[in-house]
Amino acid sequence: MGHGFGKIILLGEHAVVYGHPSIAAALDNYGAEATARSAKQSVLTIMPWAKSVTTGTPSAPSDAELRHAFESLLSSYAMGALSVRVDVHVNVPAGSGLGCSAAIGVAIVRAIDDLLNIKRSSSEVAALSLNWEKVFHGNPSGVDSAVASHGGFVRFAKGQPLALLHIPRPIHVVVALSNVVARTKDMVAFVSQQLSRNNRRVVSVFEGIESLVNRAQRSVEQGDLDVLGQCLDLNHALLSSLLLSTPELEQLCAEARSAGALGAKLTGSGGGGAIVALASSASSAQSIQERLARLSRQCFTVAVHERSIRESSC
Numbered sequence: 597m598g599h600g601f602g603k604i605i606l607l608g609e610h611a612v613v614y615g616h617p618s619i620a621a622a623l624d625n626y627g628a629e630a631t632a633r634s635a636k637q638s639v640l641t642i643m644p645w646a647k648s649v650t651t652g653t654p655s656a657p658s659d660a661e662l663r664h665a666f667e668s669l670l671s672s673y674a675m676g677a678l679s680v681r682v683d684v685h686v687n688v689p690a691g692s693g694l695g696c697s698a699a700i701g702v703a704i705v706r707a708i709d710d711l712l713n714i715k716r717s718s719s720e721v722a723a724l725s726l727n728w729e730k731v732f733h734g735n736p737s738g739v740d741s742a743v744a745s746h747g748g749f750v751r752f753a754k755g756q757p758l759a760l761l762h763i764p765r766p767i768h769v770v771v772a773l774s775n776v777v778a779r780t781k782d783m784v785a786f787v788s789q790q791l792s793r794n795n796r797r798v799v800s801v802f803e804g805i806e807s808l809v810n811r812a813q814r815s816v817e818q819g820d821l822d823v824l825g826q827c828l829d830l831n832h833a834l835l836s837s838l839l840l841s842t843p844e845l846e847q848l849c850a851e852a853r854s855a856g857a858l859g860a861k862l863t864g865s866g867g868g869g870a871i872v873a874l875a876s877s878a879s880s881a882q883s884i885q886e887r888l889a890r891l892s893r894q895c896f897t898v899a900v901h902e903r904s905i906r907e908s909s910c
């Protein structure tokens with residue numbers, strides 16, 4: 597059995613693709629579970645989506661990317677004809693900026709490793725699962741895969757060791773999904789286009805995001821939720837300046853703030869997907885969630901705790 601966590605990015609998305617830091621938390625109750633067994637043909641099933649792809653066999657156009665990702669992951673095992681059936685169950689909403697594809701990729705790697713009796717560290721699992729993630733994201737920063745594999749509440753920057761964040765008490769974050777699903781690959785390509793057309797402007801947006809991540813990290817560690825909330829609002833404004841927000845995401849953020857959120861922003865790739873709203877307490881989170889439930893496709897509250905990250909596979 598293999599597990600991968602879903603995640604929320606609190607700050608730093610998009611800039612993280614270009615080497616800047618980000619802050620993200622694993623979702624304990626949303627993730628993917630996978631089991632693997634030897635089979636005559638390599639098959640991947642994903643429930644409850646009722647998806648099934650078989651390697652080397654044409655699939656429906658809508659499943660071609662899924663098959664390609666599975667083939668790419670299997671080929672990284674470098675074991676010649678690895679023939680395996682993998683069954684996945686996922687409860688992370690897809691296309692919502694909550695790291696669904698990374699959770700599945702990590703769960704698959706862990707399930708196959710389990711079957712083949714391969715022991716890997718969580719960092720190695722994350723690195724291998726990037727072969728899967730690249731098919732869906734094009735140029736992933738690796739934040740989703742790292743959090744899917746390690747869990748915990750972390751600061752991630754490409755090429756740097758994952759740093760665990762210390763928090764004096766749990767932070768209550770409301771997550772609300774808009775009605776539009778987004779393709780991370782397209783949104784990352786859209787930012788890359790803006791970067792090549794208007795390099796100075798976009799680089800300065802990324803620098804602004806990095807200073808917010810650093811300020812937010814200090815406020816998280818000091819338990820200063822007011823400042824953390826302001827950092828979320830400002831990060832949202834910078835992402836909006838890259839045209840990543842939508843009228844629905846704006847409405848969800850505005851509603852969250854008027855219901856008492858200390859700050860709110862889009863999370864993940866934008867262009868649809870979800871927002872996160874910071875609450876001052878569990879009871880405030882409940883009122884914000886009640887208000888957002890009327891506008892949102894799905895809404896839930898996460899209590900982000902300090903906890904250790906997973907250093908080895910199990």
Ligand code: PMV
Pocket residue numbers: 605608609610611612613692693694695696733735736737738739740780784863864865866
């Ligand atoms: O939309 P999600 O949950 O896959 O988040 C992607 C985060 C980005 O920074 C936009 C892309 C990346 O690879 O880091």
